[in-house]
Amino acid sequence: MSSPLASAAGPIALAAGLTFAAVDVSxxxxxxxxKERIALMRETPFQVTNALYFVVFIGLLLALVSVYLRYHAEAGTLGAVAFCFALVGTMDMAGNMWFDGFAAPWIADVAPEAILAGGSGMLAVGGLSSYxxxxxxxxxxxxxxxxARMFPAWLGAVFVVxxxxxxxxxxxxxxxxxGLAMAALGWWLTTRSARGRAAVTEDSAAEGRAAQE
Structure with a gap:
């Protein structure tokens, strides 16, 4: 039986991708x-949009999982490699964005000199690894x-860029x-599913007409 996430992979990816891009625009x-860096970090719009950016990373991960569930049986080992690389990279960056969205504003209030000092040591290693x-x-x-034939070549090129x-x-x-790449993947999956359903309906209608004849 197909997973609900796999069945809704197209709409999930489309919604997650568009929301991700929209939040980055905000x-x-x-x-x-x-404005100076510390002053900007203390402003509510900046804090809210940075916090939301972490939230949409969760949506991006859900979209990735749903797409993989949709094609894991056909994608094989290569598809699993694609999924794992994207999963690890996105989780690492999501952790970085959680820090920016929730920890950094607090640090800017209680220890602004730490923000101005920049990253070093393990903090710098962690930040670089996420990028x-x-x-x-x-x-x-x-x-x-x-x-792995999870999607066409043009979508592969879009994700590389x-x-x-x-x-x-x-x-x-x-x-x-x-965000736009994930939205494009969602659009492709959604339209492909619609074409598949239309083809099944047309075949069923043709079989019905043939039976009547």
Whole structure:
């Protein structure tokens, strides 16, 4: 029996991708470059949009899982590799965005000098790993997902480009390409399902006419 997540993979991916891109647009609008960093981090619109950015990462992960559940039987080992790379990279970046959305505003209030000091040591390692793994994860997803026939070549290319740009996804607007890539995948899945249902309906009607004759 098909999982409900797998059955709804198209709409989930479409909604998650569009929401992800929209939130990153809102982050871009809230990030006033004319203001100092600490002052900006204390503003409500900036804090809210950054917190929402972590939330839409959850949607991105759910979309990824639903797409994999939809095709895991046909995708085989290569599809599993694509899924795992994207999953690890997205989870790592989601952790980074949780810090930016919930911990960083508090630090800006109680210890602003820590923000101005920048990252070093394990904090720098963790931050760099999230950027690298997020970009690499979606690039591998695009290549391996296409090779595993989870989606067509043009979608694979879209994910590769989005992955390259996604290295800077911690800053707006570089998260928008990943959101749009996932939305495109959702649109493709949804229209493909609609065409499949239409074909089944047409075949059933043809069989009915043949039986009557």
């Amino acid at each position: 982050r871009l609008l809230a990030a006033d470059p004319s 690298v793994l997020f970009a690499l994860g979606w690039m591998v997803f695009g290549i391996a997902g296409w090779r 989005a992955g390259v740009l996604g290295y800077n996804a911690g800053l707006p607007p570089y998260g928008i390409p990943i």
